[in-house]
Amino acid sequence: MAQPLFGLIISGRPIQMLEPVGNDPSQGKFITAIPQAESVNHIVVFLSQPIPEGFGAGVYFSWPDAAADGGGQQWIFLGFLSNQKPSAIYKIVKPKKDDSTAGVPGQTTALTLFGGVPFSSVAQLGISVESLAGLSAMGNPSTEASNRSSNEEFCTKMLENFCNYAVSFSVSNPANPNESYVPLKVVTNWYETFKRKFAADPNFWK
Template sequence: MFSILIAGRLPQINFQQVSETQFVIPISDTDHVNHLVVFMTGQIPFPENYGGGGNWPSAEGPSWIFLGKITNVKPSAIFKIGKIKDVESQIGSSLAPTLFSGFQHQTAIPTDGLLGISVEPLSQLDQQIQPHDITPSTVASNVEFVSKMLNNFVNYVTSFVQNVPGTSEQIVPLSIVQTWYNNFQRRINENPNFWK
């Protein structure tokens, strides 16, 4: 169902199923791996309203760091793993959800790393947060965020436009801008991915 691709290597499909909904694949020589591509092979789709969460084992215990997701609609993703050790040393393992609890970081194949995929409802995957600086920060993603934020701002604010009597000028009360800002801050604190 899944495969991974690391630059300079052949695609790998040797995922091991460790539970009904959890799969792992060993990755060797992770010191020379910055990014890996995870993709569905197209042979078996996810059940409706389900997707796969990519996870990397935390160095500090049996918990895992959420890297991102793949779905039937978005069947591939690039995960940045090169900075995980640096980020972990700065933020600790508190961000890592407890997944694959029955699976110890052991495998018969020599490995430096292990990628896990957990099949979960999309609603649960959407609530998981990727640690800062682990996922690739792409210009396209930043542009999409800014575009959606500004469209939301303009649509909200222009619905409160008032004409200035005797002129062709239009104004928006500052309190409207402040209300939009407060609402946006609240929503992004509740779910950083709400804008998607």
């Protein structure tokens, strides 16, 4: 192979090209070390040349203290690249000390994935060329996590907007001064206004 297939970009650092495990690119396993990974929040991984049709590149990340039950190294699946998607941005989240991801399907894989690589004292990024169908079945955790985060943010913003609007129209209960109520018309008006704004611009709440 004339040049490494995969590159890594970390803001403020030189571009890193992944090297084949055991200096044998035919195995389809590539790796690079990431020193001072605690300061890294996002990484960009890219293809420097096309890969064979029908195959994708699984992107895996390993923290130096992420050890599996048997003392081996764990690799967290971040997502995958393909010729149709030659680059991607991944968010790196350091696991809590009491987190245990061992045995979670599609999230981690044992030392056998990059079996020729010894345990490292720094974080590592690994690329494994695998069937595109198999990688697609594993999903894209970073995208799914981003979607969940966006959905949570949307629900939070929507509820905050509704509560602030409704409370501003609250009326004291004459029969019990300690209680307040919101007229049904206020709720209806908020709903119609929110629906109209959302139809005009789905991102207005941001």
